[in-house]
Amino acid sequence: MNTFFNHLGQQIAYFYVRRLMRSEIEWETEIPAGPKVIAANHPTTTDPFLMMSWPLEPVYILITEDAFKVPLVGQFLRAAGHIPVYANRGREAFEAGLRLLQSGHAVGIFPEGALSDDNGQLMPARSGAVRLAASAGVPLIPIGIALDKHFVTRRQLHQFGVKESMRWFWLGAYEVSAGKPIIIEHAEDDFEAVKTSTDRLMQEIKRLMQRSARRLLDASWPLGFELEDLSA
Numbered sequence: 372m373n374t375f376f377n378h379l380g381q382q383i384a385y386f387y388v389r390r391l392m393r394s395e396i397e398w399e400t401e402i403p404a405g406p407k408v409i410a411a412n413h414p415t416t417t418d419p420f421l422m423m424s425w426p427l428e429p430v431y432i433l434i435t436e437d438a439f440k441v442p443l444v445g446q447f448l449r450a451a452g453h454i455p456v457y458a459n460r461g462r463e464a465f466e467a468g469l470r471l472l473q474s475g476h477a478v479g480i481f482p483e484g485a486l487s488d489d490n491g492q493l494m495p496a497r498s499g500a501v502r503l504a505a506s507a508g509v510p511l512i513p514i515g516i517a518l519d520k521h522f523v524t525r526r527q528l529h530q531f532g533v534k535e536s537m538r539w540f541w542l543g544a545y546e547v548s549a550g551k552p553i554i555i556e557h558a559e560d561d562f563e564a565v566k567t568s569t570d571r572l573m574q575e576i577k578r579l580m581q582r583s584a585r586r587l588l589d590a591s592w593p594l595g596f597e598l599e600d601l602s603a
Contacts, residue, residue, distance in 0.1 A: 373452035377429045380451045384423035388545075396425055396547040397586070403510055403552060404428070406472045410500040411514035411547075412493055412576050413481035415523060416537040418516065419453070422479045425514070425547065431471050432479035433464050433499075454478075465499055472507035482572065486538060491517075491580075493573060501568045505559040510552035513572055515579025517587055519544040546583035550575050 388394045409430060411422065419432045436455045439445035448455075452471075456464040468478045480503070483494040504511040522543030527536055553572060557564035 376451040388424040394545040398549045406509045408504045409479045409512045415540040417540045430477040430479045496573045502559045505555040513550040513575035515548045517583035546586045548579040548582040
């Protein structure tokens, strides 16, 4: 059942991105098949849905618990096998992601654990992406997103037990760059090594964000940021 709904979500996301948005994903190298951790920056609330369109195989995404509280949306996310991340219960989500990786599936995660700063700067990263890759012994794929902020809609959701500031992105220029796989060769509980690898991951994501931003500029779209905004 999870596989069916996950594939359905992937097909819907792929159709939407290719037909209704100006969005492309650029791969720096061929991405290995099989289990992997896909780690991206998180400029909008729509990113998990768009992430479903990226790989050529099912991806199971760690998503904030609030999304699962919304009627129909939450039911679909559960049916598709995506992973709710509950406040103060991060280990549960970690173990669910690890089980999926050990079963041969790809897992998506946003290392910031929250939306990126409004000006495009990355928020301080959490270590879950690196620890998942280390525990499962799988590649870690960095992803950098850049988009036209003119198409971002901001909303406050105060329904269904959710009180959240959200940023929706439905149309417009949304560029994605995927970097070379990072191989984690240390243990999950090696604190210093995990911190170093997390810093390396975020540096790669930032570099890929800049790469995506250049493609937006080359396409002559009206943008809501400058490249120097990403270099701070």
